[in-house]
Amino acid sequence: MDGKMSDESYDIIIVGGGLVGNSLALALAESSLRVAVIEAIDYEQKTDSADDNRAIGLSYTSQRILQKLGVWSKIEAKVHPIDSVHISLQGRFGVATISAAEQGLASLGCNVDIHYLQKILADSVRLEAQLALYAPYRVSTCQRVEGQWQLALTNGFIEKKLKARLVVAADGSDSELRRTMGITAQVWDYQQSALVSRLTFSKPLNNRSYERFTPFGLMAILPAGESEATFILSTSHENAAYWQSVDEKTRLQQLHSAWGYRLGRLQSLSPAINYPLRRIEAHTLHQEGFVLIGNAAQTLHPVAAQGFNLGLRSAMMLAEVVQWSQKVGRDYADAAVLAEYVDKQAQDRKQIARFTHFLVSRFAADSEFFNHWQPLALCGLEWVPGAKFLLARLGLGGAQKALWV
Ligand SMILES: Cc1cc2nc3c(=O)[nH]c(=O)nc-3n(C[C@H](O)[C@H](O)[C@H](O)COP(=O)(O)OP(=O)(O)OC[C@H]3O[C@@H](n4cnc5c(N)ncnc54)[C@H](O)[C@@H]3O)c2cc1C
Numbered sequence: 001m002d003g004k005m006s007d008e009s010y011d012i013i014i015v016g017g018g019l020v021g022n023s024l025a026l027a028l029a030e031s032s033l034r035v036a037v038i039e040a041i042d043y044e045q046k047t048d049s050a051d052d053n054r055a056i057g058l059s060y061t062s063q064r065i066l067q068k069l070g071v072w073s074k075i076e077a078k079v080h081p082i083d084s085v086h087i088s089l090q091g092r093f094g095v096a097t098i099s100a101a102e103q104g105l106a107s108l109g110c111n112v113d114i115h116y117l118q119k120i121l122a123d124s125v126r127l128e129a130q131l132a133l134y135a136p137y138r139v140s141t142c143q144r145v146e147g148q149w150q151l152a153l154t155n156g157f158i159e160k161k162l163k164a165r166l167v168v169a170a171d172g173s174d175s176e177l178r179r180t181m182g183i184t185a186q187v188w189d190y191q192q193s194a195l196v197s198r199l200t201f202s203k204p205l206n207n208r209s210y211e212r213f214t215p216f217g218l219m220a221i222l223p224a225g226e227s228e229a230t231f232i233l234s235t236s237h238e239n240a241a242y243w244q245s246v247d248e249k250t251r252l253q254q255l256h257s258a259w260g261y262r263l264g265r266l267q268s269l270s271p272a273i274n275y276p277l278r279r280i281e282a283h284t285l286h287q288e289g290f291v292l293i294g295n296a297a298q299t300l301h302p303v304a305a306q307g308f309n310l311g312l313r314s315a316m317m318l319a320e321v322v323q324w325s326q327k328v329g330r331d332y333a334d335a336a337v338l339a340e341y342v343d344k345q346a347q348d349r350k351q352i353a354r355f356t357h358f359l360v361s362r363f364a365a366d367s368e369f370f371n372h373w374q375p376l377a378l379c380g381l382e383w384v385p386g387a388k389f390l391l392a393r394l395g396l397g398g399a400q401k402a403l404w405v
Contacts, residue, residue, distance in 0.1 A: 013164035020294030020311035021170030022121035027319035039135040043122035054114040055230040057305035079110040080223040083207040090214040166333040175296035188279040193240035195272035199231040203264030286338040
């Protein structure tokens with residue numbers, strides 16, 4: 001711990017200081033509640049993109065939320081705006097372009113390096129006098145004792161026991177707390193991997209991102225600089241194994257045949273990091289004094305770049321419900337209050353999960369839809385009035401009217 005609080009009993013303990021847990025902590029920092037975050041990794045030491053090279057696409061709503069949390073000015077310095085998205089099919093008729101200008105928007109969103117985002121959020125939590133941070137500490141047990149939770153944590157040398165009225169599990173897709181609480185989850189294994197690399201080329205991207213459906217898999221190019229991008233290939237495990245086994249020259253040649261020369265000459269492609277793709281949905285999100293949030297509550301396929309954006313909106317909603325319940329004299333740890341939070345974000349959660357699942361299942365390279373209907377679907381985006389607007393809105397995270405934006 002950073003030595004800011006000596007009392008090891010808290011109102012709220014957030015387990016998992018990842019993107020969502022830390023955002024929630026910042027959203028609660030101005031309340032009078034005593035809040036602690038427990039995180040297994042020391043983000044101060046973790047700056048190496050060799051273990052996680054993802055770029056996170058932030059929606060417009062997320063940018064507004066991060067502004068409200070007081071961290072946007074630092075993040076903004078390193079974001080890459082997306083002004084348009086070009087969606088196409090390799091070797092087929094069918095192209096759609098969604099542009100911010102056409103939709104009357106300032107931008108469609110932006111990308112930021114995940115390490116940078118994690119570091120800014122973790123630093124802000126560390127510097128916030130109202131928050132206690134235990135990092136690196138891993139929670140090993142969580143037990144109900146006399147109406148409170150008692151958590152045991154360790155960093156390998158020191159063991160601690162903390163108490164809290166409300167425990168928020170923001171401990172990621174394989175949430176140990178979810179399991180400890182006996183909450184089951186439905187898991188869909190897409191039998192796919194996302195391979196993420198850095199790509200450089202000779203032409204400027206002009207703030208445009210590209211998605212291309214190819215028989216080999218879905219390829220996405222997301223701006224990470226003037227002539228630099230994060231390249232994501234979502235494909236079967238078999239294709240992924242092949243892709244990782246061939247040398248850079250072969251991969252660049254194959255990219256040239258899939259993309260042509262719209263990006264000019266492709267110059268370099270870093271080794272890919274492999275992220276297995278799953279959809280996970282917890283069957284229940286809360287119990288008395290306990291709630292799941294972020295990837296622990298639901299994990300999405302990254303095709304629509306919505307996992308963190310959704311988690312961030314949920315964090316704001318939870319903070320709002322907790323603070324409101326305090327104001328009206330209700331107990332924020334009460335199962336009925338937590339059920340109100342769950343209800344308030346249910347529609348957003350359902351809509352985004354369905355939208356993402358629809359994209360994955362319908363646009364998979366081996367699906368019947370891909371073979372017969374996909375070109376028509378892309379044309380539909382161009383021709384059906386309002387279709388692109390809806391897609392742009394979903395991407396912006398603007399489907400839900402919220403108080404914080
Ligand atoms: C390839 C890829 C690309 C993506 N792109 C996007 C995108 O463009 N936009 C978007 O919105 N989303 C994207 N996502 C999804 C996004 O990364 C996740 O939704 C987000 O990181 C989830 O954050 P989280 O805080 O819920 O979980 P995590 O980031 O998994 O954080 C959980 C934290 O809990 C800690 N922890 C776990 N167990 C314990 C324990 N017992 N004790 C203490 N600490 C513990 C872990 O160390 C970790 O820091 C992408 C995902 C992938 C795989």
